[in-house]
Amino acid sequence: MTQHPRHGANSLSARDIANVLHPYTNLVAHRSEGPLMIVRGEGVRVFDEAGRGYIDGMAGLWCASLGFDNERLVEAATRQMRRLPFYHGFTGRGHEPMVELAEMLIARAPVPMSKVFFANSGSEANDSAVKMIWYVNNALGRPNKKKIISRLKGYHGVTVASASLTGLPNNHRLFDLPIPGILHAGTPHHYHEARPGEDEDAFSTRLAEELEAMILAEGPDTVAAFFAEPVMGAGGVIVPPRGYFPKIQAVLRRHDVLMVADEVICGFGRTGRYWGCQALDIQPDILTCAKALSSSFLPISAVMVNERVYQALAAGSESIGTWGHGFTYSGHPVSAAVGVETLKIYDEMGLEEHATRVGARLQSGLRALCGDHPLVGEVRGIGMVAAVELAEDRADRRGFDPARRVAARLVKACEAEGLILRALPNDTVAFSPPIIMSEAEVDAMLDIFGRALGTLTDEIAREARPAA
Known part of the structure; x- marks a missing residue:
């Protein structure tokens, strides 16, 4: 995975590491990994200090329902x-x-x-x-x-x-x-x-x-x-x-x-x-x-x-x-x-009508993409909130060893492709995009997620191979 951009001692990233105590963060790991520094937003997308755009599939923290500019x-x-x-x-x-x-x-x-x-x-x-x-x-x-x-x-x-x-x-x-x-x-x-x-x-x-x-x-x-x-x-x-x-x-x-x-x-x-x-x-x-x-x-x-x-x-x-x-x-x-x-x-x-229509696209799209995927145990959700839970064994609903941080790795792969999601307990990846998201933007989000899931699948397959 690419490192977050740091542009010298006075960059936003370096200043963040020096001064900010972040919520819900491994504070020691943060010193070496650094932040994803977001500097502006537009619609359902946010942009980092290098100018790279991301679909924010979590609406920040389940909250930016009208997106990032209004x-x-x-x-x-x-x-x-x-x-x-x-x-x-x-x-x-x-x-x-x-x-x-x-x-x-x-x-x-x-x-x-x-x-x-x-x-x-x-x-x-x-x-x-x-x-x-x-x-x-x-x-x-x-x-x-x-x-x-x-x-x-x-x-x-x-x-x-x-x-x-x-x-x-x-x-x-x-x-x-x-x-x-x-x-x-x-x-x-x-x-x-x-x-x-x-x-x-x-x-x-x-x-x-x-x-x-x-x-x-x-x-x-x-x-x-x-x-x-x-x-x-x-x-x-x-x-x-x-x-x-x-x-x-x-x-x-x-x-x-x-x-x-x-x-x-x-x-x-x-x-x-x-x-x-x-x-x-x-x-x-x-x-x-x-x-x-x-x-x-x-x-x-x-x-x-x-x-x-x-x-x-x-x-x-x-x-x-x-x-x-x-x-x-x-x-x-x-x-x-x-x-x-x-x-x-x-x-x-027309909040309810919009959320129902676009949410149906999200729910059906996730199930079509992940429903029979070998790494997916369950797809669940309602309206504009959903989750994909990963499993090492679909048949007995057995998850991965938490030490492997499989959901976190999938979220990182999504980030590399331009999508922000969130890893939750039990190797679950959450979706909670802005309510204003269009059906076309849902499709774009799921396309990125599918590519990232493919990347993770390849990584897991390589890890399962016996050492030469």
């Missing part, structure tokens, strides 16, 4: 910067962009919602939801009803509470996480987790029964909420079987456990519906969203709560004099103005 969003930010560049929402203050964006979210919510709280990232939104849940149960006189259940392989962020919800080992190791009171239920991945002969319906029934057994073992009077992504993102693009969420929610209702839908990745068309909740039949009490809320042009996230949750928050604030939570930049006027314009663009482009 004059309407730039103009919305500029107008708001000139009018009111900052104000806060503390102690009852407000401003027009925050109000308008809240109104638009409530109008578009998948189920009736009452109020919107704004934060700056998905992690902050989920962390805020945890605090709301604890606050609500204290306000309702249920001080023991505080435990929260999420799922193994779920991803909910990296703050202390949201990282504890996350069910991935590397988000816990060396961080002294998870915190007490966070439990993890099973992963709804039929391909790996189903028992022999267990169809999807029976699998979903078993997971619901296991969840209920967990709640009963802990004590229903101690379990407050269940967090779930409609489609698991960073854990491997895991689409649950149809019927899974209705079975899960029947258990939650029996034991008065709140349903929290983490729509940070799935919201705003990613699954082919406006919300992942609509695609997977979820009726949340609390919904968190971020990323595509502003097409990631500026940081912003939101927590929507239903009337029942709001009334408990209000009662608690009345009893002590305040709801003592918030961020300096909650509902930042410039970010909120960009969010308002983003939602208007989604309405005008």
Whole structure:
């Protein structure tokens, strides 16, 4: 593979290595490998410091739904910067962009919602939801009803509470996480987790029964909420079987456990519906969203709560004099103005129809390309999010030795061909392109992926040959 360009001691790459602490990076390896330094974007493509273009098949981090240039969003930010560049929402203050964006979210919510709280990232939104849940149960006189259940392989962020919800080992190791009171239920991945002969319906029934057994073992009077992504993102693009969420929610209702839908990745068309909740039949009490809320042009996230949750928050604030939570930049006027314009663009482009049509091209194209490939164990996805899981043995669904880093090598081969993707656990390669991607651009992306998969196939074949 070619090294990333470095143009002397003062290049962007060299300055990056000298000064930047990168998230989700092997910091020692970074010193020698260096960054892929992106300097501009156009449509679904980004360009590095050498001027080379890449189709960004991950929309940055599942988030740049409108691509990497949009004059309407730039103009919305500029107008708001000139009018009111900052104000806060503390102690009852407000401003027009925050109000308008809240109104638009409530109008578009998948189920009736009452109020919107704004934060700056998905992690902050989920962390805020945890605090709301604890606050609500204290306000309702249920001080023991505080435990929260999420799922193994779920991803909910990296703050202390949201990282504890996350069910991935590397988000816990060396961080002294998870915190007490966070439990993890099973992963709804039929391909790996189903028992022999267990169809999807029976699998979903078993997971619901296991969840209920967990709640009963802990004590229903101690379990407050269940967090779930409609489609698991960073854990491997895991689409649950149809019927899974209705079975899960029947258990939650029996034991008065709140349903929290983490729509940070799935919201705003990613699954082919406006919300992942609509695609997977979820009726949340609390919904968190971020990323595509502003097409990631500026940081912003939101927590929507239903009337029942709001009334408990209000009662608690009345009893002590305040709801003592918030961020300096909650509902930042410039970010909120960009969010308002983003939602208007989604309405005008026919978001669901476009995502469904182009997503069908992505899903069918991946299956045609990889469905019977000897290195591919499973192709999965819905709408504009998909994954290819590699396997050393297709028949018994056995993956490669993790030390071989097969998915990471495939991603590197894609990068060499001009495509950015992401390697996830279990040698899975994820796709989450900008929602604006055209069918022709999907075809171009899959053509590159096919060539890279061919390169990897040749490498694996050479490695399997006995030494001379």
